[in-house]
Amino acid sequence: MGAMLQLKDLPDALILGKFADRYGAVDVDAVLQFLSILRIGTDLSEALDGFLARRGLLQGRWWVLILLMREDDLTSTPSELAEKSGVSRATMTRLIDGLARDGLVKRLGDRSDRRKYSIRLTAAGQARLDEVMPEYYPRVKRMMKVLSAAQREQLLQNLLLLKERSKVFQ
Amino acid sequence: MGAMLQLKDLPDALILGKFADRYGAVDVDAVLQFLSILRIGTDLSEALDGFLARRGLLQGRWWVLILLMREDDLTSTPSELAEKSGVSRATMTRLIDGLARDGLVKRLGDRSDRRKYSIRLTAAGQARLDEVMPEYYPRVKRMMKVLSAAQREQLLQNLLLLKERSKVFQ
């Protein structure tokens, strides 16, 4: 996935006015709100990232472990993992390299198709999740509780509308 | 800025139930909503990223050019740019390397303090912005118009509340 804007210094209305002189009428509110949404998304993501990093995981690795734990035999393939976590196969190769190096997953050959191999969650990998998840879930609950169920519903609804309309950038 | 989750495969309620067996009561709605918010943030960011990439810019570089254009003399320093765009000085060094290589900015010595130097937006850099910005602003406007002013106001309000509460991850 691409990196996300980290603007600590959003433009104020004055600056946007100056840009408008060059580029014509600008919907100042729309621009400020759009950039703010991107920035808050970054902030939330970084909050989670810091939490995971302090527990020896990073977002990409954490998600791979979770995907493996979902499987009944704790096993999957690089392609499947790449597709489910939404990264390229090349990126997944490197994530697995790091996880295998740390002993959190293990590569296992596949007899039926020699192009493939399997990735299995190890006991150490499960143990790492067992440290993280019982701290993760209550925090998410505590955070989301700041909004009522109806508010959360509406927030998602509106974000989804924006996402659909983000086609304008195509 | 850190990378953001790219989960294409959010857990369903069944899977979260399985996890609950191991980790105790989980607020399934809260977790799904939180992950969805992160994911939509990524999607919006990637939409902008793709738009910029097709015009020869990436988010980090685009923002540096904009920060320079805001200045009356089109000039700033690496430290200032790093602080305003929220990246480390090391990252800014590399962004400037790339921009200077492409001729979009220029490094200029500083007589008064020989540790410093200035970065100035070049004519080519201004031209690049002049290609991008007149296409950027109307698109943002068109996208945000899917929500009423009141809805946008409320969306921001609720996101800000979540951001404040993201302290739970500290």
Added chain:
DNA sequence: TTGACATAGTTAGCTACCTAACTATAATGG
């Protein structure tokens, strides 16, 4: 049955982010 195409994974080389350690210069205070 073999030649063409498809699939699985890796490698190489790029961007962009980080921290920590480094160099050079400036500022300050005994």
Added chain:
DNA sequence: CCATTATAGTTAGGTAGCTAACTATGTCAA
């Protein structure tokens, strides 16, 4: 006035993402 501390920028080495090109294997159809 010089030793310490602070500041500006770079470098080194790490993670995480991408595309494109590659190897190896499997599949399928003429």
